[in-house]
Amino acid sequence: MKGNQPQLLEDLRLLFAPLEPVKRAGKGILRLPEQQGQTTEKAHGRLETRSIRVSSELKGYSDWPGLEQVFEIRRCWQSKGVWKEAVRYGVTSLPATIAIPECLLKLKQGHWIIENGLHYVKDVIMGEDKSTVHADNGPTIMAALRNTALSLLRHAGYSTIAARMRYNSTHPQAALEILSLSL
Structure with a gap:
């Protein structure tokens, strides 16, 4: 859940906030039970723990x-001897009978592989979210151009798209060589 849904994000933060003894009309507020799950793995030289809390x-x-359902995923990892933590919130249309917490954790991890591999590059590196092109077919055409550029770079064997785009911006001949063209 990104900040582009501020009310829903605030609702999620309040829902998963630490419980405080809040009273309403002399009675405690009943919260529905939440489900939890956790995974721990060592990869890329670091230990990472992901925990999820899920609620309907x-x-x-x-x-x-x-x-x-809504969920909170808390990632804790050790990097260079220092423990770090990141918290993300999300929503799903999958009911609790189908998507237990551990299943949602695996699905979300797979989602981030896609998010980091495609959407992050398009949103952050290529500036898709900041585009000022809004008229007629402009957004569709720009999306097609971004997808084409990304596909060409990947097909040419470049995995670090951001670095290659920076290089190509100062070396136009290198960019044209990807298209088998020259100046």
């Missing part, structure tokens, strides 16, 4: 279409 409490409350 916002189903019917939120206006988000098809919402069945």
Whole structure:
């Protein structure tokens, strides 16, 4: 869940905030039970633990279409001897009977592989989210051009797209060579 849905993000943060003894009309507030799961793995020279808390409490409350469950994923990892933590929130249309916490963790991890491999490059490196092209077919054409450029770079064997784009921006001949063209 990104910051482009501020009300839903705030609802998720409040839902998963540490419990405080809040009273309403002299009675405690009942929170629906949440489910939890956790994975720990060592990869890329670091130990990483992912924990997830899942709740159906916002189903019917939120206006988000098809919402069945919401979740909080907390990643903890050690990098250069220092422990770091990142928290992400999300929603899913998968009901609790199908998507148990461990399943959602695996699905979300697979999602980030796609997000980092494609959407991150398009959003951050290529500036797709900041594009000011909004008229007529402009956004569709620009998306096609970005996808073509990304495909050409990957087909040419470049895996670090950001570095290659920076290099190509100062070396136009290198960019043209990918197309088998010359100046």
